[in-house]
Every structure is written in C-alpha cells, then in structure tokens.
Amino acid sequence: MFEFKVIAECKTTGARAGEFVTPHGVIKTPVFMPVGTLATVKAMSPAELKEINSQIILGNTYHLYLRPGNEIISKAGGLHEFMNWDGPILTDSGGFQVFSLAKLQKITDENVMCRSHIDGSQLIMSPEWSMETQRILGSDIAMCFDQCCEFPATHEKAEEAVKRTTLWAKRSRNFFQANNDSNKQALFGIIQGSVYEDLRRRSAEEILSLDFPGYAIGGLSVGESHEAMYRSLDLLNTLMPVNKPRYLMGVGYPLNIVEGIARGVDMFDCVLPTRNGRNATVFINSGRLNMRGKTHAEDFSPLDPECDCYACKNFTRAYLRHLAITGEILGARLFSWHNLRFTIRIAERAREAIIAGTFPEFLKEFKEKFHDDYHSDPE
RNA sequence: GGUGGAAUGGCCGAGUGGUCAAUGGCAACAGACUGUAAAUCUGUCGACGGGAGUCUACCAUGGUUCAAAUCCAUGUUCCACCA
Numbered sequence: 001m002f003e004f005k006v007i008a009e010c011k012t013t014g015a016r017a018g019e020f021v022t023p024h025g026v027i028k029t030p031v032f033m034p035v036g037t038l039a040t041v042k043a044m045s046p047a048e049l050k051e052i053n054s055q056i057i058l059g060n061t062y063h064l065y066l067r068p069g070n071e072i073i074s075k076a077g078g079l080h081e082f083m084n085w086d087g088p089i090l091t092d093s094g095g096f097q098v099f100s101l102a103k104l105q106k107i108t109d110e111n112v113m114c115r116s117h118i119d120g121s122q123l124i125m126s127p128e129w130s131m132e133t134q135r136i137l138g139s140d141i142a143m144c145f146d147q148c149c150e151f152p153a154t155h156e157k158a159e160e161a162v163k164r165t166t167l168w169a170k171r172s173r174n175f176f177q178a179n180n181d182s183n184k185q186a187l188f189g190i191i192q193g194s195v196y197e198d199l200r201r202r203s204a205e206e207i208l209s210l211d212f213p214g215y216a217i218g219g220l221s222v223g224e225s226h227e228a229m230y231r232s233l234d235l236l237n238t239l240m241p242v243n244k245p246r247y248l249m250g251v252g253y254p255l256n257i258v259e260g261i262a263r264g265v266d267m268f269d270c271v272l273p274t275r276n277g278r279n280a281t282v283f284i285n286s287g288r289l290n291m292r293g294k295t296h297a298e299d300f301s302p303l304d305p306e307c308d309c310y311a312c313k314n315f316t317r318a319y320l321r322h323l324a325i326t327g328e329i330l331g332a333r334l335f336s337w338h339n340l341r342f343t344i345r346i347a348e349r350a351r352e353a354i355i356a357g358t359f360p361e362f363l364k365e366f367k368e369k370f371h372d373d374y375h376s377d378p379e
Numbered sequence: 380g381g382u383g384g385a386a387u388g389g390c391c392g393a394g395u396g397g398u399c400a401a402u403g404g405c406a407a408c409a410g411a412c413u414g415u416a417a418a419u420c421u422g423u424c425g426a427c428g429g430g431a432g433u434c435u436a437c438c439a440u441g442g443u444u445c446a447a448a449u450c451c452a453u454g455u456u457c458c459a460c461c462a
Contacts, residue, residue, distance in 0.1 A: 037415050058414075096414045104416090117416040148414075190414090221413040249414040256413070271415045278418045279411085294408070325407095332418050 002186040002213045004245045010359040014237045014264035017354040020245050022088040022140040023184050024080065027055050029245065029266035030347040032257065033090060034340050035274065037063050039083040042274045043336040046085045052309060052341040053348065056087055056140070058269050061133045062094035062125065066116055070136045078138030090269070091139035093130045095146035095190065095218070107147070109164060127171035135180045142180070143216065144172040146190040151223040158194035161219070165192045166206040173210055188214040188247060195228040197235060204239045215240055216247040226256065233263035240264070254283050254346055258366050261350045273343045277336030280324035284342065287371040291335065296321040309341035310334070
C-alpha cells in the first residue's frame with residue numbers, strides 16, 4: 001500500500017508521471033485534487049466529480065472536527081461513507097487554519113489555543129489532536145500538523161515556523177505510528193521555510209529524515225511572487241526523493257500547476273477553481289475570464305470550445321453570463337464544474353505529454369496560449 | 380365634491396434653511412479571489428475636465444432669504460379617508 005511508482009520522466013524538465021496506490025484506488029499523477037473542506041466539493045455532487053475525473057478530493061480536519069464533529073463521522077463509518085465518496089481522500093491537518101484563522105489563537109510549541117470561528121468556543125489543536133481526528137475521518141492520506149507562516153515573513157518568523165513544523169512532524173508521526181493504521185492511511189510530511197533558501201533546505205532535511213511515504217511543500221501560494229514560488233520549487237526538486245509523491249499545497253492557478261509539474265510536483269490542490277467558479281471567474285485555455293462582464297452579454301459561443309465539460313458542451317457564454325449576473329445557483333455550479341474540469345485536465349494533459357515525451361512542447365504551448373497578468377508583479 | 384398626505388438621482392428611500400452633487404439599500408459596471416470563516420469582498424456610480432473646478436440638479440412656475448431639496452403661494456400628478 002502507498003507505493004509510488006514513476007512511470008515516465010521528462011528528459012529536459014523535472015516533470016514526471018506516476019502512480020500512487022491508496023486503499024481507495026490508484027492515483028495517476030500529476031493530479032489536481034478538488035478541495036471539499038466540509039465534506040463536499042462546493043456545488044458538486046460525487047457523481048459529477050467522478051464524471052470530470054476527480055481522482056481524489058480533500059477534506060479538512062479543523063472544519064470537520066467542528067461540524068459535524070468526530071462522533072458523527074465515527075458513527076457514519078468515516079468520511080468516505082458519510083459523504084458517499086468512494087475514491088481516495090486526503091485530509092488537511094488543520095495546519096492551514098493556524099495560518100488563516102491566526103487572529104483567533106495563541107500558538108506555542110505545545111499546541112494552538114484557538115477559538116472556533118463559528119461560535120467562539122475554545123479548542124486546542126495539536127499534532128495529536130490532528131492525528132486522532134484524521135484517524136476518525138479515515139482519509140487515505142493524512143497530513144502532518146504544521147505551521148504555515150504568512151508572507152511576507154521575516155527570516156526569524158519563518159525559522160520559527162520551520163522549527164515548530166519539524167517538532168510537530170515528529171509528534172504527528174509518533175502519535176500516528178502508535179494509533180493510526182498505516183496500511184489504511186498514509187501520513188505525509190510538510191516542508192516549510194517561506195521563500196528563504198536556507199530554511200527550505202533545513203526544513204527539507206529535517207522532514208525527509210523522518211521518512212514519510214509522501215512529502216508536501218507548504219507555505220507557498222500565500223502571496224509571494226510566482227518567481228519566488230518557482231525558485232523554491234527548483235530547489236526542492238533537487239532535494240526531494242524521486243520515489244515519493246510530492247504535493248504542492250494550495251496551488252491551483254493554471255500557470256503555477258504547469259510550472260509546478262515542470263519542477264517535479266505530482267499533486268496539487270486548490271480552492272481556486274471552485275471559489276472563482278462561485279464568483280463567476282473562469283479559466284480557459286486562452287486565460288482568465290470574468291463571466292459577469294458585459295462583453296459576454298451577446299456572445300452565443302461556448303465558454304471554451306476546446307473544453308469537454310458539461311458547461312462548455314451545452315451552454316453559451318451569453319446564457320452563462322446571465323446566470324452569473326442574476327446570481328443563479330446553476331451559474332455557480334457550472335462555473336465550478338468547468339473550472340474543476342479545466343484544472344484536472346491540465347494535469348491529465350501534462351501526464352499524457354510526459355508519457356509521450358512531449359512535455360516541453362506542452363508546457364511551451366500552454367504558456368503561450370494562456371494570457372493573464374495575475375500576480376505578474378516583478379517581485 | 381370635501382379633508383388630509385405625498386412628489387428626491389435608473390429604482391426604492393433618507394434628508395426638513397447653509398457643513399448637500401445630496402445617507403442607505405438595490406440595480407448597473409469594473410476589480411479581487413491559490414492546503415475555503417468566501418454563492419464572498421472591494422471600487423465606481425449627474426455631466427464635462429487630468430486636476431483645481433465648472434455646469435445642470437430634489438414635480439412645475441413664481442416668491443421669501445445673503446443662502447432653499449428643505450419656508451410660502453399657485454398649479455399638476457399620485458395616495459388615503461369622507462361624501
């Protein structure tokens with residue numbers, strides 16, 4: 001179980017195609033994993049997720065701990081049963097919430113004293129708490145409880161997060177080994193270090209020494225420039241073991257995905273496709289479109305003629321724009337549907353190209369076609 | 380026919396002598412969104428001008444006043460109640 005096999009490698013970039021064996025199926029990489037924080041990929045049913053070839057989805061430890069809570073998940077027979085998803089699930093540890101809900105808490109090496117964002121009640125998050133909750137969730141892949149630091153962060157702050165992440169990784173692993181079933185669940189380590197090369201090296205060294213079945217890159221896509229992100233990925237590509245899956249956490253912007261794949265990343269997850277979908281922004285091969293825009297009011301062509309999704313095959317831009325303007329639920333659904341399919345297909349196309357030996361061409365073409373000035377700040 | 384009330388920017392609706400080109404909300408338009416406190420948030424929103432500013436504006440006309448969306452008169456339209 002949890003064997004990772006590289007089946008093809010690009011000769012000129014770091015891209016690789018692989019297979020990762022989990023209890024709920026084999027994941028073909030590179031892969032994009034839709035985020036389903038609260039036991040649902042917002043606006044999408046499990047059947048629809050299958051239809052667009054979602055191989056694996058995410059759930060969130062912190063959010064599911066608060067609602068519905070461990071007891072109900074446990075009675076349901078785990079997260080798979082509860083939400084009726086029979087494919088692989090990866091659960092985030094709650095580490096990201098230490099970052100995104102930072103105002104609500106006090107962090108020490110021991111734990112995170114936190115207030116629920118829902119009712120303000122006190123709760124304590126720790127590596128042990130996270131492992132226990134993820135055990136109950138029964139995800140295929142659990143993540144170490146880490147500390148993601150904000151950007152920009154001073155070297156001192158970033159170093160503190162690296163130290164704490166290593167400390168917590170050891171505690172996560174120890175608790176996991178003692179209590180969780182490593183045949184049913186894999187625990188991935190997370191490398192931090194912000195945009196500092198020395199800290200990335202140090203974090204990688206410390207986390208890799210703990211020998212996890214897979215490794216994640218955390219602390220990126222938090223506001224740093226794309227160049228800074230790529231520099232970190234270039235470095236980590238030289239440090240991370242070849243025979244273990246590499247997961248770039250929180251990345252889903254199309255160009256970041258293809259550039260990430262080119263730097264040896266196998267797994268991605270992001271809320272961008274669904275969140276932007278709900279807010280009527282879509283990604284297509286030629287770039288990014290705000291579908292609320294008046295320019296689409298009388299455009300009776302498909303959203304993306306090259307896309308095979310339900311929205312693109314059945315509706316016009318004019319109609320989709322109308323749904324966006326009127327705030328109809330179907331609009332949120334169709335845009336999410338399209339964005340997820342588009343993003344998943346990026347990984348699929350990359351994989352095909354890697355296997356065919358044409359990844360460099362694919363990368364070049366994708367970048368030439370995709371026009372957007374998102375995060376184009378020179379640094 | 381009588382009595383009372385109301386008319387404000389695309390719509391709804393505050394404002395009852397100067398700080399009002401006029402609060403809010405909606406609509407419209409534009410922007411943001413990267414391990415989800417997000418079907419959310421931000422900006423613009425009379426015209427012209429880069430701006431200082433200028434002009435046109437709170438039903439109409441006339442008036443009071445240094446000054447009127449705000450006060451007075453008349454008219455018009457609408458609403459309510461009584462005949």
